[in-house]
Amino acid sequence: MPYPKLFSPVQFGTLTVPNRLQRTSQVSGLATEDGHITPELTQRYQREAQGGVGSLVVEAAVVNPSRSSYNLRISDDSFVPELKGMVAAIRQRNPHTRIGLQIMHFLKISKSGWRQRVSDFPAEEIPVIVDLHVQGARRAVEAGFDFIELHMAHAYTLSSFLSLSNDRTDEFGGSLTNRMHLPVKVYRAVRRQVGDAYPLGIRINGEDFTVKGTTLLQSTQIAKRLAELGADYISVSGGSRFEDSPPPAPGNPPDPMTGYSGHRMSPASWFPDLTNVYLAEAIRDEVRKAGFDVPIITAGKIRNPNQAEKALDDGKADVIGLCRALLCDPDWPAKARNDQAQEIVTCSACNWCLGADTRMEKVNCVRWPKGALNAPAPWLRGQSDPNTHAEGA
Ligand SMILES: Cc1cc2nc3c(=O)[nH]c(=O)nc-3n(C[C@H](O)[C@H](O)[C@H](O)COP(=O)(O)O)c2cc1C
Numbered sequence: 001m002p003y004p005k006l007f008s009p010v011q012f013g014t015l016t017v018p019n020r021l022q023r024t025s026q027v028s029g030l031a032t033e034d035g036h037i038t039p040e041l042t043q044r045y046q047r048e049a050q051g052g053v054g055s056l057v058v059e060a061a062v063v064n065p066s067r068s069s070y071n072l073r074i075s076d077d078s079f080v081p082e083l084k085g086m087v088a089a090i091r092q093r094n095p096h097t098r099i100g101l102q103i104m105h106f107l108k109i110s111k112s113g114w115r116q117r118v119s120d121f122p123a124e125e126i127p128v129i130v131d132l133h134v135q136g137a138r139r140a141v142e143a144g145f146d147f148i149e150l151h152m153a154h155a156y157t158l159s160s161f162l163s164l165s166n167d168r169t170d171e172f173g174g175s176l177t178n179r180m181h182l183p184v185k186v187y188r189a190v191r192r193q194v195g196d197a198y199p200l201g202i203r204i205n206g207e208d209f210t211v212k213g214t215t216l217l218q219s220t221q222i223a224k225r226l227a228e229l230g231a232d233y234i235s236v237s238g239g240s241r242f243e244d245s246p247p248p249a250p251g252n253p254p255d256p257m258t259g260y261s262g263h264r265m266s267p268a269s270w271f272p273d274l275t276n277v278y279l280a281e282a283i284r285d286e287v288r289k290a291g292f293d294v295p296i297i298t299a300g301k302i303r304n305p306n307q308a309e310k311a312l313d314d315g316k317a318d319v320i321g322l323c324r325a326l327l328c329d330p331d332w333p334a335k336a337r338n339d340q341a342q343e344i345v346t347c348s349a350c351n352w353c354l355g356a357d358t359r360m361e362k363v364n365c366v367r368w369p370k371g372a373l374n375a376p377a378p379w380l381r382g383q384s385d386p387n388t389h390a391e392g393a
Helices: 039-050 077-093 123-142 157-162 176-194 216-229 260-265 277-289 305-313 324-328 332-337 352-358
Strands: 010-012 015-017 021-023 055-062 098-104 147-152 200-207 233-238 296-299 319-322
Touching: 039 055, 039 077, 055 077, 055 147, 077 098, 077 123, 098 123, 123 147, 123 176, 147 157, 147 176, 157 176, 157 200, 176 200, 176 216, 200 216, 200 277, 216 233, 216 277, 233 260, 233 277, 233 319, 277 296, 305 319, 305 332, 319 324, 324 332, 324 352
Parallel strands: 021 055, 021 319, 055 098, 098 147, 147 200, 200 233, 233 296, 296 319
Antiparallel strands: 010 015
16 A cells, blocks of 8 residues: 555544545535535536545535525525435445535625625624524534534634634634634534534634734634534634735625735645645644644645655644645545556646636636536546646646
């Protein structure tokens, strides 16, 4: 076995995950405008599961009832049967891949440039945010997902409460303890809903990468608290905050991907490989020192199995997150496992996929044949167009 660490099992609480590769959440633009599942969406996840990834986090499903075009929704019981159908279809393609759902509460934005801030929520709306997560989690369990990931990273509501940029002056803003108040309430309420045995992971920002944003100084404390509360994994991301994005062009909504912070979530080609691994490493060190063995997940421009195996070997993380790399080549895990790593079609970190999301287009990979919504099967290096992008490391 060429990559023994990568292909060793890992526990998310009670759930045994067959290997240490996780497909991190990726909004796909493949849901209908009102958030329903399409055959293309199901086929995307079937194709990715087919490639042998150990755990697959289905894209952020919206828990709040507000309009959010083309985002997957879990804001109403009527979505449960179709989510259930999708989970069954993915499982049928690969019964070993563990299937999770990221659930997300978002802050509203408008084309005028206005964006909702955490201080815009009156105190009486705080319990509503908690309940929306609880109902979303209940539906995810009913739909048959193996685990749930609470989205506390990037530009969304819970991350914005955690952030130093939280401008509330009541018990939900100010000190770190106060800023954690709502995310902890959400965690506890969801935990009560799903029970102690159900695997519940969390995604946080290791750094916001804005001047007035969360840094490792705070995120290590946040992670320790979540570990203490019993989170079954902590996935460490970074960036994608609005605070440093330039004002949008007239008629466009503000875009958290446009500033420096935005460029750190999915590090582009000019960033070094393994850009954000140090965040997971620092958090892992602190969490371990505090006596918790919760798995820590890292992601961010990890493109080949040698890099991934070494990060695990060096104790920098417990699970390797792959988002764009797996979109580009869903067979990355199978090829690594079968000693065919040289056949992996390497993600060039061009961020075509991220741009598609911003343009509200269907997310695809520039290396696939034109117009395709999935990588062909089989998908070999010689089949990708060498003229589109330089081959990555
Ligand atoms: C098109 C696109 C959509 C994404 N959507 C989400 C999302 O819904 N939730 C999330 O936590 N991260 C999201 N991410 C971030 C990825 O999960 C991942 O952390 C990031 O791209 C770095 O990993 P990579 O270098 O393997 O792509 C998205 C990334 C891309 C490119």
